[in-house]
Structure formats: C-alpha cells, structure tokens
C-alpha cells in the first residue's frame with residue numbers, strides 16, 4: 001500500500017476537523033459539481049464521509065461508490081450517511097492502487113484531499129483512469145499549504161506553519177500539491193485539463209467562516225502535528241507554543257485575517273486513438 005503514513009491520523013478530533021472543513025468551504029469547493037441522473041460515480045479516499053454527504057446531496061440521482069483504505073473511516077462514513085438518510089451511496093474498503101473494479105466501470109471519478117498523502121500521485125491517477133469510462137471526467141480537489149498567509153504574522157506562527165509542510169514531506173506526502181494538479185493530470189493522460197484556484201479569505205466580518213475554516217479546520221491541522229514536529233526537532237517547544245498562540249490570533253477579532261487557496265482540477269479520459 002503506497003499511502004504515506006496519513007499525517008493527520010484517524011482520531012475523533014481529526015474526523016471532526018474533516019467534517020468542519022467540508023462544511024466551511026462547501027459552496028466554494030463543491031458548488032459546481034453535480035452528476036447526472038443514473039451516472040455511476042467513484043469517490044476515492046472518502047475518509048469519514050465529509051465530502052460524500054455533499055456529493056450525494058448535490059447528485060441525488062447518481063449512484064456513488066465511495067472507497068477508502070481505512071475500514072474504520074468507512075464505518076464512520078456509513079454511520080453519517082445513514083444518519084442523513086442518504087440512499088445513493090455504496091461503501092467499500094479498497095486501495096486506490098489495487099482497485100476491485102472492472103475497467104471502464106464508472107462514468108465519473110471524484111477525489112478530495114487524497115493526492116497530497118500519496119507517494120505516487122500520478123500512478124494513483126492512472127489506476128483511477130483505468131476504471132473510468134472513455135469520455136468520463138475525473139475531478140480532484142487539493143489544498144496547497146504554500147498558498148497561505150495571515151495577519152498578524154509572527155516568526156513563530158510561520159515556523160509552526162512550515163512544520164506542517166515539513167512533517168507531511170517527511171511522511172512522503174506533498175502539501176504543496178495544489179499547484180501541481182495540472183502537470184499531474186497531464187502526466188496521467190487526462191485531456192481538457194482545467195484547473196481553478198479557489199481562494200478562502202476570512203476576517204472578523206465573516207465570523208462563521210473564521211470559526212469553521214480557521215479555528216476548526218486549519219489551526220487543529222497544525223496542532224495535530226506537534227508531536228512529530230518536536231520529535232523531528234523542526235522547532236523547539238517554546239517557539240511551538242508561541243506559534244500556535246499566534247496562529248489563534250489570526251482568527252480573532254478585530255484584526256485577524258487569513259488567506260488560503262484550494263485548487264480544483266477536472267480532466268477527461270479520451271479514447272486511445274485521441275491520445
């Protein structure tokens with residue numbers, strides 16, 4: 001299995017963070033995704049189902065198959081879908097690198113915040129391409145931690161933020177993957193590749209976004225890698241504590257501001273004669 005150790009882990013707190021993340025930026029990231037009636041959609045790396053619920057609700061007449069390598073996450077995703085009364089999702093534990101589906105099985109493929117954790121993202125995309133029908137689309141959403149800036153900015157807050165990038169790199173992931181979606185999709189032989197950056201900007205005039213995105217999604221993501229950052233000696237404990245305290249100030253009125261960009265890419269599978 002070629003997942004780098006999943007940097008954020010599978011704790012309850014991480015599940016909450018994934019739900020908060022999905023809801024805080026739901027419209028920005030998903031507003032333009034809906035699949036036609038009767039289409040078969042594969043969601044790869046569904047995790048605890050945070051994006052699955054959104055997909056299923058915006059495409060109620062599509063049939064969604066959601067897979068993840070973690071059985072524990074699949075169980076949590078199932079609970080959520082049942083609680084929401086959603087009927088058009090089928091879950092299966094599976095590895096993107098060993099997909100248990102025949103070729104050309106799906107009309108569309110969707111994945112969100114998965115490539116950043118994989119050591120071989122192009123190979124993952126090529127495996128997914130095999131189970132996609134000719135003419136079908138692959139949609140991928142990723143963040144890019146290099147796209148982040150905030151106010152007030154201190155050396156320690158920047159250092160803590162950079163620890164996140166370094167820890168993920170240490171685990172063979174790539175938190176700067178957003179800017180690479182275009183070449184990755186091209187290398188995996190997708191056509192008509194279109195990438196759109198989706199910027200989130202918050203200040204105290206948007207308290208709900210500040211709370212859902214910065215306080216509940218971004219800062220917990222940084223806090224979650226404290227142990228690895230200290231073990232790897234990327235930062236000392238005093239600077240870490242100050243960095244986290246300072247990051248919290250970016251989510252506080254009256255002056256805090258925070259900016260981050262996600263990237264959404266779409267590619268089409270063409271028949272081999274067009275390749």
Ligand SMILES: C[S@@+](CC[C@H](N)C(=O)[O-])C[C@H]1O[C@@H](n2cnc3c(N)ncnc32)[C@H](O)[C@@H]1O
Pocket residue numbers: 001002003006018019022044045046047048049050051067068069070073094095096097111112113114117118
């Ligand atoms: C950051 S989570 C994202 C979950 C979900 N897409 C979301 O946005 O809330 C990444 C997920 O990818 C899954 N994953 C990583 N490598 C995988 C692989 N090789 N095959 C299937 N799932 C994988 C992890 O188990 C984890 O649940």
